[in-house]
Amino acid sequence: MKIRALLLITLAVMTFSLTAEAQSLPRKVRNIEVQDLDTKKARLPWWGEKNLLIFYVDPEVPKQNHDFITYLEETGRVQGPNIEGFGIVNLKDAVYPNNVVRKIADARTAKNGATILCDPDHYVSSAWRLGDCNNMFVIMLVNMAGELVYVHKGEMDEKAQQGFIAAAEPLR
Secondary structure, three states, X not given: OXXXXXXXXXXXXXXXXXXXXXXXOOEEOOOOEEEOOOOOEEEOOOOOOOEEEEEEEOOOOOOOOHHHHHXXXXXXXXXXXXXXXXXXXXXXXXXXXXXXXXXXXXXXXXXXXXOEEEEOOOHHHHHOOOOOOOOXXXXXXXXXXXXXXXXXXXXXXXXXXXXXXXXXXXXX
16 A cells, blocks of 8 residues: 555656646746856856757767757758857766866867857756756757747657757747
8 A cells, every 4th residue: 555655646746747847838937157168157148139049968968969950050940140059068967077078068169169058057957947857968949038939858859850940940
């Protein structure tokens, strides 16, 4: 009987957690303080000025959506004057030392000029109620009004890719 009660409680908690994570979009989010690659405090760039394409990445799975991201870069499919993209490295879930991850990210920015920030303590996932982002490449869109309009965690199948493109088109 105790096991059954424990199982029911566990299922109820899991259902509540999934419901909290899957809140309807768009929903208001706020600009938060993270870190730059030199560990200095930084706010999310272009907040309120541009629509934002944000890659929130666990360093253990940097290539999770590699083919799709490469497609977006090569085709310019979601590029436009009203949208800016950048990356945030989820350092809290990294198994690698943070200084190593920062050096790798810094070398990458030197090559491609990308903007990469660091989240040392789940600031993004907590403040925006994203839930568990461990071992996930998270793709998000935030509009100029500060609303989270799209979120996908993990590997994207073709349906998710098309959903992302449809959500990004009006923000370009």
